Amino acid sequence: MVHIPVLLKESIKSLNIKHNGTYIDATYGCGGHTKLILSKLSKYGKIYAIDRDIKTLSKYKILDKRITYINDNFSNLKYFLKNKIGKIDGILFDLGISSFQLENPERGFSYMYNGPLDMRINQNEKVTAYNLLNNINVKKLSYILKTYGEEKYHKKIAFYIKKYILKKKLNSTHDLSNLICSIINKKNKFKHPAKRSFQAIRIFLNQEIKELKKALNISLKLLKLGGIISIISFHSIEDRIIKLFMRKNSSYQNKINSKLPLTEKQINNFCQKKLQLKIIGKIFPKKNEILKNSRSRSAILRIAQKI
Ligand SMILES: C[S@@+](CC[C@H](N)C(=O)[O-])C[C@H]1O[C@@H](n2cnc3c(N)ncnc32)[C@H](O)[C@@H]1O
Incomplete structure (x- = not known):
């Protein structure tokens, strides 16, 4: 039941951690990514670690004054930021569930283990x-x-x-x-x-797609200029949403054929659309990682920067 973090080094490197920065780990899980972020922060840095699953948080919490734990859905970021945090330097999503959840028969997530048909990430639902x-x-x-x-x-x-x-x-x-x-x-x-x-x-x-769409939009508002959003997804449905979100908020849709005169509608669109993201790229796990951790096989890390 040991959870091996996926694309660990790549995702943390992508966040370009500032020593005194403030970060959100929107999917704390077993804390793998948070621990690596912590190792790069000074005593003034901060991490807000969110997980919807209280059992996960209780089991894997580590004591460190720089971490604030939030047992909630990551789509409620707005509420937490309005009240406590303010703008952030980076946010990481490592979507889905952890091995701790998947391999626990009682949680009912897996066809491999016999258990009740539960599948709730938050068991208070x-x-x-x-x-x-x-x-x-x-x-x-x-x-x-x-x-x-x-x-x-x-x-x-x-x-x-x-x-x-x-x-x-x-x-x-x-x-x-x-x-x-x-x-x-x-x-x-x-x-x-x-x-x-x-x-x-x-x-x-668990309304995972709805929650993800909401959280992505809110994240954009929370990032400081230059802040980074890094998202690891594990299936094409999520990846498509992330890709479209990044494209929609980057220059991708705003390329206008310069040879043609602009229509009034194009001019209006162009003026209204404030570009908010620069797409940095996507990263797949290397063969080595896939061999060591088969769960990483379908992972894609997408990275963008607020501009
Ligand atoms: C793949 S695991 C993260 C593993 C973690 N990065 C690590 O290295 O240990 C995903 C975690 O996100 C949590 N989660 C899933 N959907 C969530 C949501 N909408 N809001 C908050 N947490 C969520 C799950 O409970 C799970 O613990």
């Missing part, structure tokens, strides 16, 4: 995956599997899950994963047949 699957209709479930898991067999899986629930209780992660295996009956030694469905249910249940 009321609705579990069990509640969700019991109360949702086939159409909505199929939509979720398609949208958040990019699952080709979304209609079939949704139909048979609901059919199963009419007759029997779908109580555990193994009930769900065995059912999915029997529905799509596909043997792929690299991808478990239930992988995409588990991902989709978790993302929807």
